[in-house]
Amino acid sequence: MHYVPKKGSFESMKSTNKSSVLNLIRVRGPISRADIAKITKLTPPTVSTIVAELLTEDIIYEKQGTGKATGGRKPFMLSLSDSSYYVVGVYAAAEVVHTVLSNLKGDIVSEKKSPVPDPATKDQFLRLLDAEIKNQLEQNNITKQSVLGIGVAMHGLVDPDKGIALFSPHLNLENIPVKEYLEERIKVPVLIENDVRALSLAESWYGEGQEVSDFICLSVGLGVGSGIFINNDIYKGPYNTSGEIGHTIVDVNGPRCRCGNYGCLEAFASEYAVVNKIKKDLRLGKTTLIRDWLNDERELTFDLVMKAADQGDRLACDTLQESGRFLGIAIANLYNLLTPSKIILEGRIFKAGEMVLEPMKQMIKQCSIQHSINEDTIVLSRLGKKGMVVGAYTLVLRELFTPGIS
Ligand SMILES: [Zn+2]
Structure with missing residues (x-):
């Protein structure tokens, strides 16, 4: 049985206009509604509606600006919330599993590394991933409802569409059903990608x-x-x-x-x-x-x-x-x-x-x-090895912030 992400949470945040506005707040925040309309070319009422939804969902917050107002009152400035929602990143290397918790800004809140048993069976390996993710949530008192997704950067050959690690040359394991296993147990959407491809995503967002x-x-x-x-x-x-x-x-x-x-x-x-x-x-x-x-x-x-x-x-x-x-x-x-x-x-x-x-x-x-x-x-x-785990949670952030991606 596959876990189907609930509509109304992650899925509803992904309309094209909403992603555009949200991404602008991520990159340029604190930013006013007027500036969002100017840059996105969306009408002010459309921007207001989207912003109202994002405020209700607690993804962003607003604060009255302190800068110079050009006549009238100072505008409310919008920023990304840094403690309402989280994403989990997992770098499953051959010898170690590196798990981190990140907020929506991409700041790492907590991290841990644990050794992979050698040799490991498919089941042992999957159980380790599950335990490390749950541990990360428990240690930080994070409920599953506030986790938008889990990204896994896995060494070896990976099929991101099926969510399967096709082949790990170092563990000598084939067809590891990472996505299905974790979604069934944690009930949060899981994305998986090859570790170096995840690193390249991290480099694109935060690095060289x-x-x-x-x-x-x-x-x-x-x-x-x-x-x-x-x-x-x-x-x-x-x-x-x-x-x-x-x-x-x-x-x-x-x-x-x-x-x-x-x-x-x-x-x-x-x-x-x-x-x-x-x-x-x-x-x-x-x-x-x-x-x-x-x-x-x-x-x-x-x-x-x-x-x-x-x-x-x-x-x-x-x-x-x-x-x-x-x-x-x-x-x-x-x-x-x-x-x-x-x-x-x-x-x-x-x-x-x-x-x-x-x-x-x-x-x-x-x-x-x-x-x-x-x-x-x-x-x-500059990110180095850490870029793998950064890329892992960026897989989830990319879904949220990139317009038109599904
Ligand atoms: Zn070769």
Whole structure:
């Protein structure tokens, strides 16, 4: 049985004019009714009717302005309510579930991270998501009636239309019915999206993508993924599988990737690949500081590789530089193909700074045929990993504030 959101709450807030007015209050508030009419070109009576509805629903509040009035009394200024309604964001990563509560302004009110059991069954994973969301609501004394929706950013392949996580390579789970499971238990509408695509939405609303309509987010973690934003919207492709930059081939003679092919970007540049490469080198007896830090190669983590590189360890530095070079090839390919205004980079690997960025930029220069690519095109995400969970709740805010979206 599917949960059908009640008419009269979330659904009724979504008429085109209402969304336009609400979004203007979000972006430009505090704002007067007269200014809303001027900007939206709606008639003053229409604006008054919509504003009255929004005030009744407690989505906005009004306060008499303090600025200079041009004759007569000072106008009432409208602002978004920051404590009447909330949205929940969940970032379901391979190793951790990050849950946050946000108000309608997009301010995070509360957050928590919990580890994902390894290995986890489908049921254990879903129960964890359910418990974390309920915990977030209970801890903050939030009733379900004041929650407009739950957004889930999930790693791996995701079908947002069906609300299913199609495949998680890290948990090795298929067809996880995230939307159905959570809606049945929590009785609040649930939206789900791939984590990097959710990140690109967050970048568009709050980050480096705010001023541009076409950009690409490249995220390097355990895997490598991308979120493609075209004409102010996430590009999903007909099968919801677009953005798999990690499995584009950057060297046909390269190492075997977890997908079965050889020489994928992910097999060179992911945290998983970096750790695996160092493990192999340890077995080959190569000199490295890391050897002294481990009792067993299974203790090797990406953080230790970064630490060794920071201390000038040759093997760690060489490995990260090579990742940088292959990221550069992939970025040049992306740029040659789509010429986005920006390519936004996210991932711990970029914390190594110039060690990764310098060889990356050199390869971009060497492999890109476009003259328009410059220093401002390739930027580091300011939101970082947190952008995934921000993108998760922005999935819900987007439904509320974007005119014409259903
Ligand atoms: Zn692959």
